[in-house]
Amino acid sequence: MRGRFDPRRGRVEPVASEKTDETGQITVSELVSALHFDLAEWLGTAALPxxxxxxxxxLDEQFTSVVTTGQAVDRETFLAGIWSARNALAGVEIEVSEIQEIARSGQLIVVRFVAENRIGESKTGKRTVTAVLVTDGRTYLWRTVHETPVPEPAQPAASETPTPAAAADDVIA
Known part of the structure; x- marks a missing residue:
């Protein structure tokens, strides 16, 4: 098997192009999951370089990202931020869900998914992500990512919580 040796696991890790579905194509879910697993490992541990x-x-050489603050960053700026954030969120895991391939045409794949950071039982940073990937049929590179934060559900203030009697009055009125 071709790949990189991981001394902690004592085995060779397959390269992304070796992960394929029954048609011989890499799945979008595997691409999304693999990158976010690596991001969580880098951000949440003293990971190896x-x-x-x-x-x-x-990441494609032309990679750009629109982060949750709305700022657009280029590949170098994004990677510099990731590099400096090594182990900044100790124990973080990034859960990805609702992975959907939106479109595929020629060398481009558009995918949308939900990502959420989790440290222990605490979940934060839920966002909807749309990404464009480029492929030559063997390798897959992330060209652009746009993250939109998902607002936390509003919790009613203690004074705004309706009493059963008040709720009944609203229904009757």
């Missing part, structure tokens, strides 16, 4: 190498290797 090879984890950063996998992240940077997954």
């Amino acid at each position: 090879k984890v950063f190498d996998r992240i940077s290797g997954a």
Whole structure:
């Protein structure tokens, strides 16, 4: 098997192009999950530099990202931020869900998913992500990402919580 040796696991990790579905194509879910696993490992542990190498290797040379603050950043700025954030969120896991391939045409794939950071039982940073990937049929690179924060559900203030009697009055009125 071709890949990178992981001394902590004592085995060779397959490269992304070896992960395929029954048709021989890599699945979008695997692409999304693999990158976010590496991001969580880098942000949440004292990861080896090879984890950063996998992240940077997954990004197209023309990569851009619109982060949750609305700021657009280029590949170098994004990677510099990731590099400096190594182990900044100790124990973080990034859960990805609702992965959907929106479109595929020629060398472009558009995907949308929900990502949420979790540290222990605490979940924060839920966002909807739309990404464009480019492929030559063997390798897949992230060209652009746009993250939109999902607002936390509003919790009613103690004074705004209706009493059963008040709720009944609203229904009757």
